Amino acid sequence: MTGSLPSPLAKLRTVGDLVQGVGVLRRRGMFNPLRPDEALKSTRDALKFGPTAGVVMHGVRRHAAAPAIVDERGSVSFGQLDKQSNALGRGLQAAGVKEGDVVAVLARDHRGLVLTMLAAGKIGARLVLMNTGFAKPQFADVSKRENVKAVLHDSEFIDLLSAIPTEIPRVLTWVDEQHELPADSKTIEDLTVGRSTDGIAAPAKPGGMVILTSGTTGTPKGAPRDKVSPLQSAQFLDRVPLPQNETMFMAAPIFHGTGLSQFLLGLSLGNRIVFQRRFNPEATVRGIAESKATALVVVPTMLQRIIDLDPAILAKYDTSSLKVIFAAGSSLSPDLCKRTSEIFGDVLYNLYGSTEVAVATVATPQDLRTAPGTVGKPPVGCRVQLYDADRNKVSTPHTIGTIFVSSGLSFAGYTDGRNKEIVDGMLSSGDVGHFDENGLWFVDGRDDDMIVSGGENVFPLEVENLLADRADVHDAAVVGVDDREFGKRLRAFIVPSPDAKRDEKEIKEYVKNNLARYKVPREVVFLDELPRNATGKLLRKVLVDMDVSTD
Template sequence: MALQRVAAQLSETVGALGAMRRAGLVSFGKLGHAAVTAKAARAYGPLAGPIHAHAINGIDRVALIDDLGSLTYPELDQQSNALARAWQEAGFDDTSVIASICRNSRWFVLVGLASAKLGARLVLMNTGFAAPQLAAVAEREGVGVFVYDAEFAALAAALPATTTKYVAWVEDPTDDPSLEHLIAGQPTNPLPPPAKAGVATQLTSGTTGTPKGVPRAVVSPLASAQILDRIPLRTEQTMFAAAPVFHATGLGLMVMGFALRNTIVLTRRFEARDALRIIAENRCDTVIVIPTMLQRIVDLGPDVIAEYDTSALKVVFAAGSSISPDLSRKTSEYLGEVLYNLYGSTECAVVTVATPADLKRSPGTAGLAPVTCRVALYDDAGTKITERGTVGRIFAANGASFAGYTDGRDKERIDGLLSTGDLGHFDDNGMLFIEGRDDDMIVSGGENVYPIEIENLLADRTDVLDVCVIGVPDPEFGQRLRAFVVVAPGFEPDPQGLKDHVKAHLARYKVPRDVVFLDELPRNTTGKLLRRVLVEMNENP
């Protein structure tokens, strides 16, 4: 068994290095550059380390383009040095906890870089937080410094007066100093490395209560292979990070892009037509989206999309929620064979990746586990499920999984694997399919019903723009199905037609008893459907 483990680890290492070499992240012809990068990453962490190394190595390529213009790698490194020095003067160090609530711009990046160079802990707040959520998280995490875009001034006001506050993106004047003013005139030469690289704490979506803190202090040096093994990202490309970069998907891919010497394009607000313009004008090779963003682009239709030159696109990277078969097909038709769907979580990081070929062969799949990642299914008793087609709880492991929440709690672990909180099954080809959250399953008349099967079927109709199915109490069946539907433009609500469509394709017990039409479904800033809001609507009509 010991020899088998060693052989498996060796095979994984070789596979991971191969993926990193193909991407250009590891180049045996430039070992000097690689050594500088590795040393900087150890000293300053995965975000600040590569950017600092590129500046030292003389990479004068544009690192970032945002709504204010562009910055090269040396400029980005120098401005973050200036911010870190200003914070040093203010008395902040590796014991400080700095929180930010910023949209996608250079200021988000500079705060992350400066925090890392101080060795401080950075807490990334969700731009969709309400004041009570933000205040509760800030108190729990011990936040002493708070950086915010001016539009979030009301949230900043909810924090104690003892919190030091700075404004990142300035729109209207505030009482707090701006970062731009803070760094003016500061030295831009490098700082000595901190005793320990700073830690970034991401937050869960908070769909079931106060968001939990997910620190990631130790990451395997081979972790980048989890992305590069199945997604063809390459050096010196252009990456449009449309997804919020405070979220795990946006942040992780942006960090990867910087490591690959990419030019990262950011814009503070997403609009579907504007996204196409950005892709065309910057000749973007990669775009990072959450599925709702991709849906809005696809909903523009082929004629509008054809107005923009998207021929440079090689990768549309989507993560954060499931991709319906209909969205997968339309993306392929309108944008080409470019869609890569990542399934993972803030806690687990990468679990599986579906390539365009996977999605074409098995629409709706979450794909396969990439190199260094493991995924397995277990039943409620903790017994491993090996039968194909049998639904079970999804557990995963890789070199980037978290070690536990900041409040000391943890997720369930079995055989060294971490619970994702989702249910799924493997098909005959070994492809993973997600059934939904383990608490989303509906028991109606003694039958287990997984909403995603019904939702995908209805979403495939041209008259349905968005759909969610939940269970509501029923005196006879325990629960009955209720579908919430957003009708596509140009169509009229047709509740009986929707029921008949489900009846024609699925078992009778999967037909929604009720159909409710809404203007839009409740989603958070990262596109996750807020089913609990719909449940509460039923409880409080």
């Protein structure tokens, strides 16, 4: 069943959510209640130029000289970002980019990426945030589907651009000395030389932004993020106390929803955002200590690698300034939640959502203490509902169903015209899960990850979490592979700790002693690392197709 016209109850909920959302924003310091004109100006700018430019313009009015971002080349203030992006916008226009054109950016986290985001918004270009983990076929397919007219990219991706037509203009956003550049190369600095840094007239229509899905199989889909609403910030801030006028360390890439949302929120709150172009667990901990960061933004695999550092390395750095670790993008195992608390204290916040549905739930440190592995409860403006296979509502605790979300910020469909399933006006997250008697939500796995083995339904996440809870296991994945007798059989892939015994029989016995017999993997394969994409999502198909006969 698809959505229908809003009911009177739904309209009342919308008004109530807006009132509550405004209260959250005021409490978190997003605007001064004595200066409502400032909030109106910021909203107007975001509607005209897009959220990134709106956030920076807001920062310019409040604290133009304050540092906004820090990368390998140093600090850039709000005022400098604003002026430099004005010049870059004019440079892009001179290079032939028109209002409504689609511009792709393929860059790691640094000033060049931020300036591109700002400039595209100011001239009304539609921006596609490309995944830095793309192979040539994916990059070519997305560029063609989205009708990309120009590409701004780091020098390390020069070879990748051979996959698209040569007539598409390209501009370098960051240059590494070791990369040989084509003779006709242009950088964003070349485009800005001699150009005015004064404000740019607002485009007739905002260009908008496209975030790509994680793309663990096939070509990632494009999810437009064109909505600008105060509720968007309130939904994150309702249960996560991000700092204000302090420092946030951005480990997660901002080409994806997790990093992007927290980057924009962090700037909105006047924070200095510290970037690193490539993730390194020890460098991250060192960066937190050196910058006295109050918040760290990660995807779960990054957090896992930090937690797995040698205790002697962790002890070298003072991370006591850290008050928030914001993790999103995939599930957190109960073991990872507990170990994070032991090392950093009660600072972990786990957001559950997706590119399509935006925010669904948030788990606070208190939630994670009560039920490690939970994804928490819906924040203001979000509603979550379970439906069974016949799409009847599930209202009994500990009963698994498909998760549907209503946040007011869910996307309106992919750029190729497809959409997620909609029931009662709520959008499918693509996951299955359950809730407990305390109203805490849990994700049991992807709907399409379910394995039917010998007539029994198995969700790999349950087995993976059990294995990850072992001290001799650093990472684990479970997939279904074809089996003549059972249809599918379970195969476990384990990244062991250095001193692990790698005893396949003992691993199977451990699962048998803790779960139902049909959930015991028939095979256990030990790997040095699991295949993941640039946002940390597990590439299950790679594991399913892996030839393990010689391992």
